[in-house]
Amino acid sequence: MEAAADIQTTASERSLVNKLAPARTLLLACIQCGTCSGSCPNADAMDMSPRYLWRLLLTDNAQEIFKSRTFALCSTCYTCTLRCPRGLQLTDAMSLLKQVAASENLPLYKRSVRFYRSFMESVRRHGRVREMEFMTLYFMSMKNPVIPLKFTPLGMRLMARRKVSVEIPSKGTQKLDAMFRKAKEIEEQS
Amino acid sequence: MKYIYYPGCSLEGTAAEYSISTLALFEALGIELIELDDWTCCGATAAEGVSHLLSFALPARNLAMAEKMKAKSDILVPCSACYLNLKRVEQEIKDDHSLLRKINQVLAVDDLVLKGTVKTRHLLDVLVTDVAPDDIASKIVRSLDGFRIAAYYGCQCLRPYAVFDDPEEPRSMEPLITATGASVYPWDMGGRCCGASLMSTAPEAGIELVAALLEDARDADAIVTVCPMCQMNLEAYQKKASKQHHTRYEVPVLYLPQLLGLAMGLNDEKVRLDLNLCVPGSFRKKLAGTLQPA
16 A cells, blocks of 8 residues: 555645656666766765766656755766766756756755846846845845855945945846747747 | 956955955956946856756856957956856857857846856966966076965866866966966876865865875975865865864965966065964965065
C-alpha cells in the first residue's frame, strides 16, 4: 500500500517534472562519470554532488531535486562544461534548474531567487542596474534586518569612495518594461 | 584602430576605476573607444536565473544597437560577465535560428533587429591580440621591476568559449605583465572561480573560494584582474577571509589597465588607485620607490 502511495504523484509534482524537461534533454547523454563533481569548485558546499543531481534529473525525481540546494550553489564558472567528456552543457542545465526554482517560487531558494529578481527589477526600470537600488530592493524583499547589516561595512567603504550613493528605489522610465513583457509572453506560450 | 566601447553597469559604479583606467590606457595607446549608443544591462548572471529568453535578449539589444552605429568595429568589453553574455548571443544565434527569431520578436518592441554582424571582444583579447605586448613594452616609461604580479583571469573571459586563451591554464596576461618590467607570480589559480554572486546568495560557500585565492597569492605584490566581479570579491572580503582563516590577507587587487597605465606613466587621476578598497602602505611605498620616471 505504501509503495502505491509513493508512486502516486500530485498534479503539482507532474507539472514540476514537465518543467524539468529542457534541463533533462541537455543531460540525456550523461554517463555518470563524475568529472563534473570532481571539477566543481563548490562541490564541498553542496548537499549532493552534481553527478547525483544529474541522475535525479534523468529519473524525473523532482521531489529530491528541489530538496537540494546544489544547483543554487553553481557559480557559473563553466569548469564542468569545459571538462565534460560528453560535451554536455552542464552549466546551462544548472541555470535551467534555477529558472524552475524561480518560476515556482520555491522557498528553499528564496535568497538567490530574490537576489536575481531584485537585480532584474532595477534593470527593467532603468535599463541599467543601479547597484544600490538593486541591493535595497533585495534587502526589502528578504525582510530580514540581519542581511543588510552584514553588507553595511562594504556599503560604507563604497560610499566613501563615491562609487555608490544611497538610492531610494524609483519607478524610473520603465526603460525595458516592454521587452521584459514580450519575453515573458513568448516564454509562456512555449 | 577603433572599437565600440561597452562599459556595462559595474563600470559606472563599483568598478569606476576599471572604466577610467581603460579609457586612459586606450587614449595613451592612440586607440579610439566610441561608447555604444544607449547601451543597457547585459543581464549579468541574474537574467539566466530568472528567464532563459531575457538572458539572450538583454545582451542582444546591445549587439543590435552596435549594428546600428556608424562606426563599424568590434565591441570592446572590459567586464567578463558582460563579455560572456554578448559573446554567447553572437555564438548561439549562428546555428540556432529559432532562438534568433525569438530574440528578434523581443527586440521588435524597441524597433531593433539583430543580424549578427558585430563581433564581441574582451579587453584582454584586444590587448594581447590587436595591440600586442611589444607595443605596450615600447611605451613603458616607469619600470615595475621587482613587483611580483599574480595574473587572475577568473572564469567568464575563458569559458565556455575558448577564444584567446587556454580555458584551463590561461597565460595571455603574462607578456603584458612582463612588458611592465614586473615578474609573473607563479601560481595555478588564474582560472579558478572567485565565487561570483555566491558572495551575496551563499556567502559561506563564496568566502572559501575567495580565501583559497588569497592564500595562494600570499607572496604576490598584487593580483591583477580583468573582471569587476572577481575584483570586488577578492578585494572587499579580505578581512572576512582573514578572520575565518585566522590569518591576515592583505593584497591589492588591480585592474589590468591600472597596472599597465602605471607603467606607462599615467598619473593617479588616470588610474585612480584611490578608488581601490585595498592599497596597503607597503604597496604604495614600493610603488613610490620604483616608479621614478626613467
